[in-house]
Amino acid sequence: MLDDIDKRLLAELQQNAQLTSQELSERLNLSASQIGRRRQRLEADGLIRAYGAKLDAERLGLAVQAFVQVQMTRHGAEAARDFSRLIALQPEVVSAWTLTGEADYLLRVYCADLSALHRLIHEVLLAHTTVARVQSQIVMNQFKQDAPLPI
Structure with missing residues (x-):
């Protein structure tokens, strides 16, 4: 079970995962060792899966962001595994979801240009x-950046 301090700790880490235990202790009014133990527990429990940097796609030459809906001809475990393997090999696909409704999958992709998106699709x-x-x-403008989870 998460208490209020755990939730505040997770919120702080979502905003800046580089905060030290000392900096977090000052923000949460706990000792650095208590913060360290809580962080380790949250990591061990799988609540904190990883730490990473948010990169600027455009500055990296990835000018086109798109959401791609995919509808399958057939369904079943083998078809899903094959498609999942295909998607895992595509670096342009940064996230993928299975869906209810008309589309079976939703892919979020970043490409250098429209030609690269065309190649990926076709x-x-x-x-x-x-x-x-x-x-x-195709995303025209992302007016709200990927936000932290609401804790």
Whole structure:
């Protein structure tokens, strides 16, 4: 069970994962050793899965962000495994979800340009034997950046 201090600690780490135990102790009014033990417990319990940096896609040359909906021709464990393996090999696909409704999958992709997106859709996704239909939406502007989880 998470107490209020755990929740505050997680919120602080979501904002800045580089905060030291000393800095967190000052913000949460606990000793650095208590913060360290709590952080280790939250990591061991799987609440903190990883630490990472948020990168600027455009400055890295990834000018096109898109959401791609994929509809499959057939469903089943083997088709899902095959498609999952295909997606795992595509570095442009930064996240993927299975869905209810008309589309079976939703992919979030970053590409250098529209030609790269076109190649991904036509030469990779539509070329897969179980993909029936692909629909993409190109992001014009992301006015709210990926936010921390509401704790």
